[in-house]
Amino acid sequence: MRLLATECRRVLRSLPYLIFIAALLLMYVTNYRADGLEKLQKPSPNQASYGMKEVELPEVIMPVAIQMLQMEFANNSYTAYPYGFYKTVVLSEAKQREMAEHLALLTEASPSLSYEQFKQTMEQVDQLIGGGSQYGESFLVSNFGQVPKSYEDAQRDYAAIIEQDHISGAYARIFADYIGIIAGLLPAFITAALALRDRKDGLYENLYPRSIRSWRFIASRYAAIAAMVMLPILLLSGYETYAIASSYPEQMIDYFAFFKYSLGWLLPTVLVVAAASLLITEWSGTAIAVALQFAWWFMTLMVGIPFIDGGKPGLLYMPRHNALGNTELFAAGLEDFIWNRLLYAALSLVLVAVTVVIYEKKRRGMRSGRDWLAQRLAHRRS
Known part of the structure; x- marks a missing residue:
């Protein structure tokens, strides 16, 4: 001692x-x-907002993510955060052609495209950008799976804080x-x-x-x-x-x-x-x-x-x-x-x-x- x-x-x-x-x-x-x-x-009824929540629902994530990819493809300017740092990625002509193939698969086959196929394609998109993009597994749901909380959601969250925490x-x-x-x-x-x-x-x-x-x-x-x-x-x-x-x-x-x-x-x-x-x-x-x-x-x-x-x-x-x-x-x-x-x-x-x-x-x-x-x-x- x-x-x-x-x-x-x-x-x-x-x-x-x-x-x-x-x-x-x-x-x-x-x-x-x-x-x-x-x-x-x-929370009380009829509040203007109860905040946002993250959900992994294909019908929520897929259309928003595809629309964002179309915008970035048109401008050839992709946002990424490799190692946490903001970076704008500009792809070469060859990589843009490859990106166009991924985008065609996402848009032309979208009615029959499964969620698993969508995630696999987005993972390839992320790799093409260089990793750390909003289409990778780490960011996909958090970026494109945000929906408004309902009154019931807010009540449940509040009850969990009171009763569990x-x-x-x-x-x-x-x-x-x-x-x-x-x-x-x-x-x-x-x-x-x-x-x-x-x-x-x-x-x-x-x-x-x-x-x-x-x-x-x-x-x-x-x-x-x-x-x-x-x-x-x-x-x-x-x-x-x-x-x-x-x-x-x-x-x-x-x-x-x-x-x-x-x-x-x-x-x-x-x-x-x-x-x-x-x-x-x-x-x-x-x-x-x-x-x-x-x-x-x-x-x-x-x-x-x-x-x-x-x-x-x-x-x-x-x-x-x-x-x-x-x-x-x-x-x-x-x-x-x-x-x-x-x-x-x-x-x-x-x-x-x-x-x-x-x-x-x-x-x-x-x-x-x-x-x-x-x-x-x-x-x-x-």
Whole structure:
């Protein structure tokens, strides 16, 4: 426990941890608080609008998607979002001829065209554009399957938030979505900074000869990073529970929702980010873990854009659910979500175990990746 307390103090005094706290509060205030605390209102008859819903109905999706493709074909200007970035694609003459064949199949055979044939053709259209277009599987339904919600739909959504989420669960998912963006990156900076400071301060030379076992030191550091990162998140969870209870004094809320989502949703993200950074930094002896983690974080953020409404965690280490409610959608994908979180929790333990092995070998004289690379470069120069 003494070693764990020492590591916690070192985390607390590090500059990256202070940056993490600042970024966490900034995300909380400027995004979650500004966007996520819309007061729920029970739907009433004859409202002008109840919002939109996403449906996978061929009679809704097919005509709208084909019409959009005709417009883009006529202008030879196709919208795509490869890796999340907006891009206008102009096809060559040969590819336009190929696109014309796909479009002819969609229009001339449309009365007899099955939905499966339509999706297969649209997948080929997406590949021809270069991927990431609105005709690919990831975007097809979300772009062309939007229909207005009915009063009955709005009533059902409201009832699900009240009865299944007990109100606070709906807010807790948005909270986890926003906070996950910070938790999915900045723990890597904290982990790398501690290891590099150890090297600079000569802690390795002083610590290696001692009797502290490798697993104990690595486990203490890892636990300290995870605990210190989760501490402000749990404090915000407590405050949000109070805020929701104050906003809905007449309702019975779930007082544990924010804590459950923080521990079940955010903790596996923190664990895998810290474990990956710890492993790479211990092996390399450099800050390359920060660059690699940033690339992983950025790619996950971009790939997750089509799933921002929730329900489809896939292999994302930062699941998305940036919508107040969508309770039934989340419930439908809950099993996949649980397996996703268990997968990353298990992966983090494997990465920590590998880190312990590397750390033990370094105590016995194994060179770091940085030293090995420096020696190889010196050998080549000589």
